[in-house]
Amino acid sequence: MSEQFQVKADPELWAKLDMDVERFSNIPPMLTGVFNDVFLSQENRPQGMGYFDNMVSNIFTGRIQEMYDAREEGRPVVGTFCVYVPEEIIHAAGGVCVGLCGGSQGSIGDAEKILPRNICPMVKSAFGFKVGRICPFFQVVDFVYGETTCDAKKKTWELLDEYVPTHVMEIPQMKRERDKKLWVEEVKDFKTAIEQQTGKDVTETELKQAIETMNAKRKAMQRLNDLRHHDPSPISGRDMLLIQQIAFYDIPERFTEKVNELCDELEARIKTENYVAPKGTTRLMVSGTPMALPNWKLHNIIEKSGAVIVNEESCIGTRYYKDTISTDGTNMEQMLEKLTERYMQIDCSCFTPNDDRIDQVIKEYRESGAQGIIDYCLQFCHTYNIEAVKLRQACEKEGIPFLAIESDYSPEDVGQLQTRIEAFIEQIQD
Amino acid sequence: MSEQFQVKADPELWAKLDMDVERFSNIPPMLTGVFNDVFLSQENRPQGMGYFDNMVSNIFTGRIQEMYDAREEGRPVVGTFCVYVPEEIIHAAGGVCVGLCGGSQGSIGDAEKILPRNICPMVKSAFGFKVGRICPFFQVVDFVYGETTCDAKKKTWELLDEYVPTHVMEIPQMKRERDKKLWVEEVKDFKTAIEQQTGKDVTETELKQAIETMNAKRKAMQRLNDLRHHDPSPISGRDMLLIQQIAFYDIPERFTEKVNELCDELEARIKTENYVAPKGTTRLMVSGTPMALPNWKLHNIIEKSGAVIVNEESCIGTRYYKDTISTDGTNMEQMLEKLTERYMQIDCSCFTPNDDRIDQVIKEYRESGAQGIIDYCLQFCHTYNIEAVKLRQACEKEGIPFLAIESDYSPEDVGQLQTRIEAFIEQIQD
Numbered sequence: 001m002s003e004q005f006q007v008k009a010d011p012e013l014w015a016k017l018d019m020d021v022e023r024f025s026n027i028p029p030m031l032t033g034v035f036n037d038v039f040l041s042q043e044n045r046p047q048g049m050g051y052f053d054n055m056v057s058n059i060f061t062g063r064i065q066e067m068y069d070a071r072e073e074g075r076p077v078v079g080t081f082c083v084y085v086p087e088e089i090i091h092a093a094g095g096v097c098v099g100l101c102g103g104s105q106g107s108i109g110d111a112e113k114i115l116p117r118n119i120c121p122m123v124k125s126a127f128g129f130k131v132g133r134i135c136p137f138f139q140v141v142d143f144v145y146g147e148t149t150c151d152a153k154k155k156t157w158e159l160l161d162e163y164v165p166t167h168v169m170e171i172p173q174m175k176r177e178r179d180k181k182l183w184v185e186e187v188k189d190f191k192t193a194i195e196q197q198t199g200k201d202v203t204e205t206e207l208k209q210a211i212e213t214m215n216a217k218r219k220a221m222q223r224l225n226d227l228r229h230h231d232p233s234p235i236s237g238r239d240m241l242l243i244q245q246i247a248f249y250d251i252p253e254r255f256t257e258k259v260n261e262l263c264d265e266l267e268a269r270i271k272t273e274n275y276v277a278p279k280g281t282t283r284l285m286v287s288g289t290p291m292a293l294p295n296w297k298l299h300n301i302i303e304k305s306g307a308v309i310v311n312e313e314s315c316i317g318t319r320y321y322k323d324t325i326s327t328d329g330t331n332m333e334q335m336l337e338k339l340t341e342r343y344m345q346i347d348c349s350c351f352t353p354n355d356d357r358i359d360q361v362i363k364e365y366r367e368s369g370a371q372g373i374i375d376y377c378l379q380f381c382h383t384y385n386i387e388a389v390k391l392r393q394a395c396e397k398e399g400i401p402f403l404a405i406e407s408d409y410s411p412e413d414v415g416q417l418q419t420r421i422e423a424f425i426e427q428i429q430d
Numbered sequence: 431m432s433e434q435f436q437v438k439a440d441p442e443l444w445a446k447l448d449m450d451v452e453r454f455s456n457i458p459p460m461l462t463g464v465f466n467d468v469f470l471s472q473e474n475r476p477q478g479m480g481y482f483d484n485m486v487s488n489i490f491t492g493r494i495q496e497m498y499d500a501r502e503e504g505r506p507v508v509g510t511f512c513v514y515v516p517e518e519i520i521h522a523a524g525g526v527c528v529g530l531c532g533g534s535q536g537s538i539g540d541a542e543k544i545l546p547r548n549i550c551p552m553v554k555s556a557f558g559f560k561v562g563r564i565c566p567f568f569q570v571v572d573f574v575y576g577e578t579t580c581d582a583k584k585k586t587w588e589l590l591d592e593y594v595p596t597h598v599m600e601i602p603q604m605k606r607e608r609d610k611k612l613w614v615e616e617v618k619d620f621k622t623a624i625e626q627q628t629g630k631d632v633t634e635t636e637l638k639q640a641i642e643t644m645n646a647k648r649k650a651m652q653r654l655n656d657l658r659h660h661d662p663s664p665i666s667g668r669d670m671l672l673i674q675q676i677a678f679y680d681i682p683e684r685f686t687e688k689v690n691e692l693c694d695e696l697e698a699r700i701k702t703e704n705y706v707a708p709k710g711t712t713r714l715m716v717s718g719t720p721m722a723l724p725n726w727k728l729h730n731i732i733e734k735s736g737a738v739i740v741n742e743e744s745c746i747g748t749r750y751y752k753d754t755i756s757t758d759g760t761n762m763e764q765m766l767e768k769l770t771e772r773y774m775q776i777d778c779s780c781f782t783p784n785d786d787r788i789d790q791v792i793k794e795y796r797e798s799g800a801q802g803i804i805d806y807c808l809q810f811c812h813t814y815n816i817e818a819v820k821l822r823q824a825c826e827k828e829g830i831p832f833l834a835i836e837s838d839y840s841p842e843d844v845g846q847l848q849t850r851i852e853a854f855i856e857q858i859q860d
Contacts, residue, residue: 114819115816115819116812116815116816116818116836118548118809118810118815118836119812119815119816148603148604148782150581150812151580151581151780151812151813151816152812152816154603154782154813155779155782155812155813155816155817156816157782158782158783158784158816158817158820159816159819159820168604168782170602170603170604170609172600172602172612173578173584173600173603174578174600178611178612178615179600179612181608181612182602182608182609182611182612185608349585350581352578352584352585352587352588352598353588354588379548380548380810380812382546382549382580382581382582382585382810382812383581383584383585385546385548385549386545386546386549386581386582386585386586386588386589387585387588388546389544389545389589390588390589406546406548
């Protein structure tokens, strides 16, 4: 498989999406190269990764075609940037929810022609993709659903709206009863926005079904992450990151099935003691800000330095699937309330206070059998960056080795990161 | 007066406030030097500035002693960082409200031992003042009232609370009916916090009186700013900035009286055509982030480059006093609602959308007879920094010369700023 892998191209489809086809044509070969280096160079990968590799191969073609077809059928295609946008409602309306978070250096120059330089690379990357018309996902969506989780995103949506309709959901900054009240109203507005797009109401049956579908997806990911915690590790951190990234653009039912198939395989591998990293490999956990596809920089450095990553406490990680929605709600009002309660459990650093997250990181550290935490912060992400102070304090108290890293998508700091990470691994091994 | 000016010292008082007296003793002479250079070197200043110069002279002594005495009398002394904290409630309880925003480079090193470097200098400066025990204001307060207007402040309060009790008020991110509902609840909580501090309830009569007092203060500042808009200018931008800074730590009634006296003097000066800048001096307006005392950097550069500043669209500027509270409310519930409505009119960039602010900047530009706008953004302030994109677009549309500047408190960029500002002034004069 590894020799034949390539990220496919479909200039005709891209032209239909009003993309800058000429410029974009450089991207698939570039991604093919990086993917070969980061993923296909690994040994003894689980067979089940074939499906996910294929999803990368089709990332700009087959999957986009599916979304294009959905839109042609009148099903809403909604772009999001955050785990707080309740995708259950999109699925209930027969729609497609696609995470648009930008993870690439290539579009940042486009963004910096308009946006300030010293804001988060994810926000810049995403904005640049739209401005440059070099992201088929951005081009295929009916609208974007933004939220107010951080200053940079909140203010960038105002500018993005000039390029693609961008609705914004207010996420409160605390988690008290009055905040929940506001949040439920926001969820209801979101439902209305989706219904306006489709021209018909979401029914209780549809929402119930969508909640079950998404719960099943999140449970499959929980199962996978539990298996992955086995020592020695049956799957690499890179492969796990990839799966967690694909979770944001695959069809939920299909994805769930494939994750569960991979889980079956990992269970069998554990029984036969067939691992990807030998016993004694340093086990690290990553916490912090999300790594949007194709941001594989830190994982690549860590695992090529000889450690294995055993957990991601991140939006593209456990924060996306650690909680499911209670199915106690029977009518629309109750279901929306239960849904909101689930989303309120997500412990993004945008909340204050947010001590639950500190506890959660320590809990995941214990459960994953990690030997140290690397806290990853996207450059200029104030909330995670400042919260890292509290996290460091907690780790010091618990005697957990802790390394805080702030980085962007550029290759400039790779050497320096390598040095720091290798020193951290040595310190753990001592 | 100018030869005798000095910022006074009171080591005994500082020791009672548990300050780092030895280290702090360097500050008054340093501030004396800067004040002489920035303010007392100006010619033909209004007589009425004597009071405000005196407030600076007593900034670490007489005024602190007054606050100390208030605290000894059981009156609450509350530190704030934002124009969204409703000071009427503090005054109604007989308390003292003091703006703590840090405007100095001297405490940033203390902060950076704990906080990330790449956040707003105002937040770092303030946090460093407390950590280093080198700010008598911080030491004299009973507690700090923070808010959630930006990521850096919101998350820093969690850390500040380890040094001084820090209550946080949630400010919503939009301005719809549901946001107002939440906001009114926050205001009520604030009232409760003050009442818990004093041990007695705020009465309707007290609140009514405090609203009138603060309305009178804001109206005096409006009057002063209107007079200052006269062409030629009867007062410098530096002096205006100083008065607007002192507004955050003086006693309201006394301050109002002195501002009105100065207004009388300026009216007389306008009649006799006695101005501080000759007809034809380039008139600039500053918009953007607040300049906390002693941050006089930009004003000093601009006015020493030969222009005069005729308006500050800023929290330490018009945002603090452009709106007053409707006195239609007769009972507590109504008064708190009217109060909240007034605070909701403030157009901080933390809101989305925030087009009202763009309109307000243009309006103030017209009213002040400015010939160009310098938008000032504290480094790493994402909300103002990104909003500057929209502001630039609006200025281009209106044909208004516009210069965006991002800076911190360090002297390193002074030369570069000077060059840019001189070029901007030349461009306007052409």
